Amino acid sequence: MSNVAEPGAPAAPVALTCGDPAGIGAEIAAGAWAALRDDPACAFFLVGDADWAASGGAPVARIGAPGEARAAFAAALPVLHRPLAAPAPAGRPEPANAPMVVASIEEAVALARAGEAGAVCTLPINKKALYDGAGFAHPGHTEFLAALAGVARPVMMLAGPQLRVVPVTIHIALADVPRALTGALIEDTVRVAAADLARDFGLARPRIALAGLNPHAGEGGAMGREEIEIIAPAVARLRAEGLDVAGPLPADTLFHAAARTRYDLAVCMYHDQALIPIKALDFDRGVNVTLGLPFIRTSPDHGTAYDIAGKGLAEPTSLIEALRLAASMAAMRAGAGVGAGVGAGVGAGAGT
Ligand SMILES: NC(=O)c1ccc[n+]([C@@H]2O[C@H](COP(=O)([O-])OP(=O)(O)OC[C@H]3O[C@@H](n4cnc5c(N)ncnc54)[C@H](O)[C@@H]3O)[C@@H](O)[C@H]2O)c1
Numbered sequence: 171m172s173n174v175a176e177p178g179a180p181a182a183p184v185a186l187t188c189g190d191p192a193g194i195g196a197e198i199a200a201g202a203w204a205a206l207r208d209d210p211a212c213a214f215f216l217v218g219d220a221d222w223a224a225s226g227g228a229p230v231a232r233i234g235a236p237g238e239a240r241a242a243f244a245a246a247l248p249v250l251h252r253p254l255a256a257p258a259p260a261g262r263p264e265p266a267n268a269p270m271v272v273a274s275i276e277e278a279v280a281l282a283r284a285g286e287a288g289a290v291c292t293l294p295i296n297k298k299a300l301y302d303g304a305g306f307a308h309p310g311h312t313e314f315l316a317a318l319a320g321v322a323r324p325v326m327m328l329a330g331p332q333l334r335v336v337p338v339t340i341h342i343a344l345a346d347v348p349r350a351l352t353g354a355l356i357e358d359t360v361r362v363a364a365a366d367l368a369r370d371f372g373l374a375r376p377r378i379a380l381a382g383l384n385p386h387a388g389e390g391g392a393m394g395r396e397e398i399e400i401i402a403p404a405v406a407r408l409r410a411e412g413l414d415v416a417g418p419l420p421a422d423t424l425f426h427a428a429a430r431t432r433y434d435l436a437v438c439m440y441h442d443q444a445l446i447p448i449k450a451l452d453f454d455r456g457v458n459v460t461l462g463l464p465f466i467r468t469s470p471d472h473g474t475a476y477d478i479a480g481k482g483l484a485e486p487t488s489l490i491e492a493l494r495l496a497a498s499m500a501a502m503r504a505g506a507g508v509g510a511g512v513g514a515g516v517g518a519g520a521g522t
């Protein structure tokens with residue numbers, strides 16, 4: 171199913187942040203540009219260093235404003251040049267560049283909020299490098315973007331051709347998960363996800379499956395009581411609101427092929443419960459989408475991949491899907507696009 175916006179869609183081009191310059195960002199940006207350059211509906215521009223961008227192998231065109239990106243896109247990767255503070259050797263994070271990495275995200279968000287960019291797509295960051303080099307106080311993009319937007323409950327969704335997942339708790343230590351799980355957090359997460367799936371993915375009443383926290387969803391309380399005390403009451407309240415919600419379901423049997431046909435979204439209780447199945451199934455084509463923001467944000471589903479940076483081994487496929495999805499969602503919101511197709515096959519018998 172296509173993610174690509176209809177020709178003539180008026181949405182502005184997508185702003186791509188530079189991510190960690192020591193990672194695979196330049197290479198995959200070049201690969202994505204080569205794959206999408208013939209499709210003006212998927213035009214994007216990089217907010218980053220033009221020389222670093224060129225090191226990925228694409229011709230680059232320095233632009234003065236996002237409005238110039240679409241015209242430049244067929245011939246070169248458009249770049250709003252924002253110079254690095256220091257060289258960026260592959261695989262070795264440079265703390266001096268961390269403030270510029272953060273600034274790239276801030277600028278892309280400002281452009282999206284001003285309507286000059288149709289969406290934000292982020293290249294991967296190394297969070298530790300930003301903590302060390304820029305005093306970054308957020309565990310990831312998701313939380314940083316929410317802080318920039320003043321949003322209390324950002325929702326992380328990863329969507330691929332076979333599965334969509336949302337972790338209720340996001341970037342926290344496993345030991346802290348039981349304490350963080352509340353009925354309000356579960357309910358808010360499901361409400362945000364249901365609303366955004368309806369608006370951007372054409373799922374008017376998505377079928378949502380909630381995982382339990384404990385083995386066998388607690389085995390009737392013998393292996394933990396969060397299902398009885400927190401998750402099941404939240405499911406009941408959400409159902410009373412009219413949402414199509416099932417659970418808590420044992421997580422170990424939630425992701426096999428037949429199970430995946432029964433829901434449009436799996437809501438999981440912690441990061442790895444959600445992200446392991448989708449990265450196992452769809453690593454090459456999974457897209458990270460932040461729901462609940464006043465602007466569109468997508469990202470590839472992988473990280474900085476220092477181990478292969480600069481070696482010509484990085485696959486751009488997840489970034490290509492992230493850029494397509496961002497463009498499609500932007501066109502959709504502008505009233506001119508086709509439905510956002512990532513993961514749209516799941517739950518409709520195509521989830522194998
Ligand atoms: N959106 C983001 O900013 C984002 C997402 C995930 C991880 N991260 C960060 O990235 C850093 C590294 O994380 P990690 O090592 O757990 O995950 P990773 O995704 O960077 O790498 C995991 C493995 O997958 C491979 N890989 C990743 N992307 C690939 C691609 N496009 N083509 C081919 N192979 C690819 C890597 O070489 C590595 O072997 C961490 O700091 C993490 O927080 C950032």
Ligand SMILES: N[C@H](C(=O)O)[C@H](O)COP(=O)(O)O
Nearest residue numbers: 310311312313458469471472
């Ligand atoms: N949890 C994400 C993953 O593993 O793919 C990753 O850390 C990105 O998170 P942000 O989009 O919040 O940076």
